[in-house]
Each structure stands twice: as structure tokens, then as C-alpha cells.
Amino acid sequence: MPELTLVQAVNDGLKTAMRADDSVLVFGEDVGPKGGVFLATEGLTSEFGKERCFDTPLSEDGIVGTAVGMAMNGLRPVAEILFQDFNFPAFDQIVSEAAKLRYRSGGQYTAPMVIRTPFGGGIRGGLYHSQSGEAYFTHTAGLKVVVPSTPYDAKGLLIASINDPDPVLFLEPKALYRSVKGEVPEGEYSVDLSTLRSVRSGDDVTLFCYGAMVTVAEKAADQAQAKGIGVNIVDLRTLLPLDEEGVLEHAKRTGRVVVLHEAPRFCGFGAEISALIAERAIEYMEAPIARVTGFDTPFPNTLEHHYLPDPRRVLDAIEHVANY
Amino acid sequence: MSHDRSTTAAPAATTLDAAGRRELFVHMLRLRCLDERMLKLQRAGRIGFVGTARGLEGAILGAASALAPRDWLWSGLREGGAALMRGLPLAEYIAQMYCNANDTAKGRQMCNHFQHKGSHYPSWSSVIGTQIPHGVGAAFAERARGSDAVHAIFFGDGATSSNGFHAGLNFAGVWKAPCVFVCIDNGWAISVASSAQTAARSFADKGIAYGIPALQVDGNDAPACHEAVAQGLLRARAGEGPTLVVLETYRMLGHSSSDDPTKYRSDEEVERWAKRDPIDALERELLASGNLAEGERAELVSQLTAEIDAVIHEQEAAAPMALRTLVEDVYAEVPQHLRLQYNHFHDVVQRRGEALPGDGAFPL
Ligand SMILES: Cc1ncc(C[n+]2csc(CCOP(=O)(O)OP(=O)(O)O)c2C)c(N)n1
Numbered sequence: 018m019p020e021l022t023l024v025q026a027v028n029d030g031l032k033t034a035m036r037a038d039d040s041v042l043v044f045g046e047d048v049g050p051k052g053g054v055f056l057a058t059e060g061l062t063s064e065f066g067k068e069r070c071f072d073t074p075l076s077e078d079g080i081v082g083t084a085v086g087m088a089m090n091g092l093r094p095v096a097e098i099l100f101q102d103f104n105f106p107a108f109d110q111i112v113s114e115a116a117k118l119r120y121r122s123g124g125q126y127t128a129p130m131v132i133r134t135p136f137g138g139g140i141r142g143g144l145y146h147s148q149s150g151e152a153y154f155t156h157t158a159g160l161k162v163v164v165p166s167t168p169y170d171a172k173g174l175l176i177a178s179i180n181d182p183d184p185v186l187f188l189e190p191k192a193l194y195r196s197v198k199g200e201v202p203e204g205e206y207s208v209d210l211s212t213l214r215s216v217r218s219g220d221d222v223t224l225f226c227y228g229a230m231v232t233v234a235e236k237a238a239d240q241a242q243a244k245g246i247g248v249n250i251v252d253l254r255t256l257l258p259l260d261e262e263g264v265l266e267h268a269k270r271t272g273r274v275v276v277l278h279e280a281p282r283f284c285g286f287g288a289e290i291s292a293l294i295a296e297r298a299i300e301y302m303e304a305p306i307a308r309v310t311g312f313d314t315p316f317p318n319t320l321e322h323h324y325l326p327d328p329r330r331v332l333d334a335i336e337h338v339a340n341y
Numbered sequence: 342m343s344h345d346r347s348t349t350a351a352p353a354a355t356t357l358d359a360a361g362r363r364e365l366f367v368h369m370l371r372l373r374c375l376d377e378r379m380l381k382l383q384r385a386g387r388i389g390f391v392g393t394a395r396g397l398e399g400a401i402l403g404a405a406s407a408l409a410p411r412d413w414l415w416s417g418l419r420e421g422g423a424a425l426m427r428g429l430p431l432a433e434y435i436a437q438m439y440c441n442a443n444d445t446a447k448g449r450q451m452c453n454h455f456q457h458k459g460s461h462y463p464s465w466s467s468v469i470g471t472q473i474p475h476g477v478g479a480a481f482a483e484r485a486r487g488s489d490a491v492h493a494i495f496f497g498d499g500a501t502s503s504n505g506f507h508a509g510l511n512f513a514g515v516w517k518a519p520c521v522f523v524c525i526d527n528g529w530a531i532s533v534a535s536s537a538q539t540a541a542r543s544f545a546d547k548g549i550a551y552g553i554p555a556l557q558v559d560g561n562d563a564p565a566c567h568e569a570v571a572q573g574l575l576r577a578r579a580g581e582g583p584t585l586v587v588l589e590t591y592r593m594l595g596h597s598s599s600d601d602p603t604k605y606r607s608d609e610e611v612e613r614w615a616k617r618d619p620i621d622a623l624e625r626e627l628l629a630s631g632n633l634a635e636g637e638r639a640e641l642v643s644q645l646t647a648e649i650d651a652v653i654h655e656q657e658a659a660a661p662m663a664l665r666t667l668v669e670d671v672y673a674e675v676p677q678h679l680r681l682q683y684n685h686f687h688d689v690v691q692r693r694g695e696a697l698p699g700d701g702a703f704p705l
């Protein structure tokens with residue numbers, strides 16, 4: 018099996034889906050000859066032609082809006098938005114149109130489409146190339162929100178998202194694009210949406226995370242292990258619809274929970290995990306649920322490594338919860 | 342509706358005199374030297390990112406040179422040289438590139454996001470086209486406050502596809518807002534050619550739809566850029582409303598220090614434009630009119646570079662931003678919940694040490 022980086026796995030996933038189904042097409046800003054700012058779409062125009070992989074004018078609203086129309090009329094658009102931050106100019110098309118089409122038409126019209134977009138910090142991109150806006154979108158019924166953290170999942174979840182009958186926002190952790198490598202099967206396979214992944218098991222504390230925070234969690238867990246604390250790491254990988262039963266099962270297993278994300282804390286996704294456990298598994302809890310998150314501030318630039326949760330802050334929360 | 346695409350027969354008041362042309366030439370040279378220095382610093386890993394103005398000096402500075410000190414300049418990625426020309430201290434320019442403690446924006450924005458309140462130059466957010474309606478609103482406010490200052494709103498060819506462009510021009514047309522739209526059509530929006538951005542013959546055509554007169558100008562002819570914008574300013578100050586000025590030029594280097602333009606454009610195209618370099622063109626004109634001496638350009642370059650190097654040296658030594666700035670300026674006062682978040686963070690730092698910078702690099 019070839020070893021691929023996460024961004025290569027995305028590229029492989031796109032090619033695999035495009036080979037399997039002529040109605041799949043990829044478009045956005047700089048996805049054509051340049052092959053994408055992060056090279057996720059490299060080689061697509063040369064293999065599939067500029068009818069199936071092409072650059073658009075500089076309008077995210079236009080990209081997502083036309084994707085909705087294409088999806089309503091028999092195509093399977095995979096739109097790329099250069100950075101998650103630039104989904105906001107398309108917010109209306111995502112939240113009010115793509116997400117609500119099935120509901121408002123009584124199921125007569127649907128938008129089976131994918132919006133792929135790099136998200137999160139770690140590249141010194143400042144306020145507008147670093148945000149983790151997942152909570153804006155997980156508050157949107159009708160949308161699916163998927164976040165891979167390994168090359169295997171990136172390809173498998175992407176193919177599942179492209180084949181899904183509903184619109185999917187596919188958030189690619191840019192900090193992991195080239196920093197993680199893993200075995201990726203050739204050809205078509207998929208990873209079911211709405212299933213979490215057990216990264217490693219441990220008996221003492223369950224650590225829920227996703228995206229680039231999975232690698233931070235692993236480092237913190239190594240350090241905790243050295244201190245005799247076993248950490249059970251869970252990669253949520255689909256945020257909406259969430260694998261709620263899986264979350265509850267893992268939370269009950271240790272009775273001690275830390276939730277980790279790089280997005281701001283207030284009304285962040287961690288609040289949902291925390292509330293879910295509080296509502297349905299509080300009697301299993303032996304310690305308060307702890308959250309490790311970004312600050313409730315805009316994303317900084319030079320101080321980004323202080324803003325982003327790092328293994329120190331995660332370990333601190335793990336120890337706090339373990340020793341409670 | 343008039344749609345004048347020519348710039349001939351400009352009123353005398355709008356043409357740049359010999360002294361003005363020479364001054365403009367020096368500003369253009371400074372900007373080029375500065376870009377070269379910044380690229381070097383980027384390659385050496387001292388700063389993160391550079392979006393250069395190489396090839397655009399005539400368009401950016403020619404256009405900006407028409408503004409009065411009381412006018413505002415709304416910028417995109419590449420107008421930093423205009424801020425410098427209009428009063429941004431070189432030290433602040435370079436501090437912004439280092440994003441250090443001397444940066445007036447406290448290192449919060451990426452490189453190439455300059456601001457200078459003293460000369461009415463707000464920084465660009467990063468989100469393409471968003472400054473366009475801001476400039477229109479500020480122009481509206483200018484008139485409401487009884488001032489005759491005009492707002493020059495700069496943006497690129499790519500930005501003409503943004504929502505901000507359409508909303509901004511439409512509102513400005515309806516309101517007859519005292520502003521001048523300056524579209525720097527440099528041929529490319531990262532890897533997307535201007536010809537793929539619109540089916541219109543020229544971006545100037547877009548003025549028609551909004552009832553805004555438009556001028557299309559050779560953006561490598563710096564004095565012509567000055568004239569066109571000066572005409573727009575006259576109209577705006579006379580209460581006649583906005584003008585769209587499209588400056589046709591060419592982005593000679595990659596989109597930024599991280600972009601490889603050979604993947605999407607031909608060497609021949611670049612060479613064709615290299616022959617039309619705006620600095621060379623103005624130099625020839627100044628030499629011919631006796632306003633520049635043989636060999637003076639080289640002298641100016643070494644003088645300007647020395648000035649720049651001295652400031653770089655100074656800024657290299659500046660401190661990074663203090664950690665507490667993480668939670669400042671989010672609101673007028675730091676709210677209680679942020680105080681608590683910071684205190685907890687500070688406590689972890691005290692007990693376990695500071696986080697280390699990552700090694701991620703900006704890709705675009
Ligand atoms: C809303 C939004 N979409 C995408 C980007 C990424 N991006 C940064 S610069 C750029 C191209 C801008 O082209 P243009 O307006 O012509 O300005 P130029 O870079 O040529 O000066 C793009 C697509 C962005 N910053 N904002």
C-alpha cells in the first residue's frame with residue numbers, strides 16, 4: 018500500500034471519485050493549472066480536462082451557489098474554498114441554500130455536493146487563514162460536517178462525502194497536510210460518515226478531539242502515559258451528524274473526559290460534547306468535564322502557537338481530570 | 342451614460358509636473374528596493390510572506406500620488422508603498438513585515454497588511470473585496486461630515502468578482518459617493534488570468550452597469566495613472582460622484598513569495614511585460630527631459646537600499662509581542678471571561694513552560 022501524506026490522500030480521493038463517476042467535477046479558485054494552493058488538486062485538469070477541473074472567478078458565493086445548482090441538476094460538484102475563512106462570503110449559500118434545499122422542497126430537490134476547505138491554524142496565516150469555524154456550520158441542520166485527521170480517513174471520508182446524498186462541508190486540517198503520512202489503499206474505498214475513530218485506548222481519561230488536534234492529543238497522551246495515566250483518544254471525524262452513541266460509550270468507559278479543539282471555547286463544539294455527556298451520562302462521571310480550546314479571541318498571528326492548544330495545556334487538563 | 346476609456350487631453354491641473362515626476366520616480370525605486378529586501382528576508386526565514394509590487398510601482402504609486410493628504414486610501418495586498426509615500430514611516434513598514442512589538446497592529450496581521458492612521462490608510466483584512474464597501478461608507482461619512490476629502494479605493498482584477506465590488510460600486514453610484522475606485526488589473530489573481538475573471542472586454546466596462554464613468558489607463562505609465570486618478574478626485578470633490586479607474590499592468594513575480602507562477606503562465610508573457618517596466622519607462626522620460634542624470638538611478642538605488650538596511654537592522658532587534666496581547670483589543674475592555682482564560686493560560690505557562698513556535702509555512 019502506498020504511503021501518502023494527508024494532502025496526497027485528498028488528491029487520490031478526488032481522482033478516484035472522478036474516475037468512478039463522470040458526474041463528479043472539481044472547481045474553485047486556483048484548483049486548475051496551479052493544482053491548488055496546497056496542491057490538493059494537482060494533476061486533475063491534466064487527467065480529466067478543464068471541463069471537470071477548472072478555476073472560477075474570485076467569488077466564493079458564486080462557487081457554492083453554482084455548485085448547488087449543479088447538484089440539483091445531476092452533477093456531483095466538489096467545490097474547493099481556498100481557506101475555511103473564505104466560506105464566510107458563501108455563508109448564505111451554504112447555510113440557507115445548500116443545507117435547507119431538501120427540507121424546503123419536501124425532498125423533491127437535493128444538493129449532493131461537497132465543499133472541501135483547509136481549516137485550522139499552524140501556518141502563520143493570521144486572522145483569515147487559520148480559523149476553525151466548524152461551530153458555525155455544525156449549528157446548521159441539513160449540512161454534514163466532516164474532519165479527517167489521517168491520510169486513510171481523508172481519502173475514505175472524502176469518497177463517502179462525494180457519494181453522500183446530502184451537502185457535506187469537508188474540513189481539511191491544513192497543519193496535517195504534509196506532517197502526517199500513512200498507508201492509503203489504492204482504488205475505491207470509503208469510511209462511513211458519522212462514525213468516530215478510536216485512536217488509542219486507555220483506561221483513565223477519554224480525550225475527544227478532531228482534525229489537527231489529534232496529533233496534539235497523541236503527544237499529550239504519551240506524556241500522560243509516562244506519568245501512569247492511560248488516555249483513551251477518540252477522533253470524532255464527523256461532527257454532524259455526530260456519533261452520539263459512540264461518544265457516550267467512550268465517555269462512560271473512563272468516567273473522566275477532556276474535550277480538545279483549537280476553535281474558540283464559547284459555544285464551540287466541545288460545549289456540545291460536554292452537554293451530551295452531562296445529559297446522558299452524568300452518573301458515570303467522576304470528574305468535571307474539561308475543555309482545552311483556543312481563546313475566545315480572533316486568531317492571532319505571531320502568537321499563534323500560544324493560542325493553539327499544545328501538549329502542555331492538554332496534559333495539564335488530563336492530569337487535572339485524572340487526579341480530581 | 343459616459344464611458345470614456347481615453348485619458349488624452351487631461352486638464353492641466355491633473356498632470357504631474359517635472360518635479361512631481363522625479364519625486365514619483367524615487368518613490369517607485371524605493372518600493373522596488375524594499376520588495377527586493379523583503380524577498381531576501383523571506384528567503385532567509387526572517388519574515389513569513391511577501392506580496393510584491395514588482396511591475397506595479399507605476400500604477401500603485403502613480404495613482405496614489407494624486408491624492409491630497411486629507412484623502413483616504415483603502416488598500417489591498419500590494420499598496421504598502423503608497424502608504425510609505427504618503428507618510429507611513431519606513432520603520433513601521435518594516436516592523437509590520439516582522440510583525441513585531443513595534444508594529445502598530447501589534448503583530449496581529451500577516452505581513453503586507455500595513456496601516457497608517459496619520460495618512461488615512463486602514464489595513465486590508467485579507468478577505469478580497471471587503472474594503473470596497475468600507476471605502477464607500479467612509480466616503481458617504483466624509484460628505485455627511487461636511488468634508489471634501491475623497492476616498493480612493495484600491496483593489497485588484499480578482500476583487501472585481503467579489504460581492505464587495507458589486508455592492509460597493511452600486512451603492513457609490515446611487516449615493517454619488519465621493520470616491521475613486523482604482524482597479525489594479527495586474528493580469529492575475531494568484532493563478533487565474535484576468536481574462537478568466539470576466540467576460541467583459543475590460544474591467545472598465547463594469548462601471549457602465551453602475552452608472553459610474555470609467556477610465557482605462559496604461560498602468561505602466563505612472564504619470565498617466567496620476568492623471569486619471571486626479572481627474573476622478575476632481576469629479577468627486579465637485580460632488581459629481583465616483584469614477585472607476587482601471588490601470589492595466591502586470592504582476593511580474595509570483596502572487597507571493599510562496600507561489601510558483603511558471604505553473605500557470607508563459608515566460609514569453611512575462612518577458613513581454615518586462616520590456617514595459619514602469620520604472621525604466623519613467624527613467625527614460627526623466628533622462629530625456631533632463632530631470633535625471635546618467636547613472637543617477639544606480640546612486641539612488643544604493644542610497645535607498647542603505648536606508649532600508651539600516652531600518653531592517655533596527656527592527657530585527659525589536660521584541661516580539663507580549664503574551665497578554667493575546668486577549669487585548671478584542672473589546673474596548675478585556676471582559677471577565679477572557680481575563681479568566683488568560684489567567685489560566687498564564688498559570689499553565691508558569692508551571693509547564695511556554696509553547697514553542699510551529700514550523701508551518703504559508704503556502705500562498
Ligand atoms: C474572499 C477571498 N477569497 C480568496 C482569497 C485568496 N486570495 C488571496 S489574494 C487572491 C487573488 C487576488 O487577486 P487580485 O484581486 O487580482 O489582487 P492581486 O493579488 O493581483 O494584487 C486570492 C484568490 C482571499 N484572500 N479572500
Ligand SMILES: [Mg+2]
Binds near residue numbers: 499525
Ligand atoms: Mg490581480
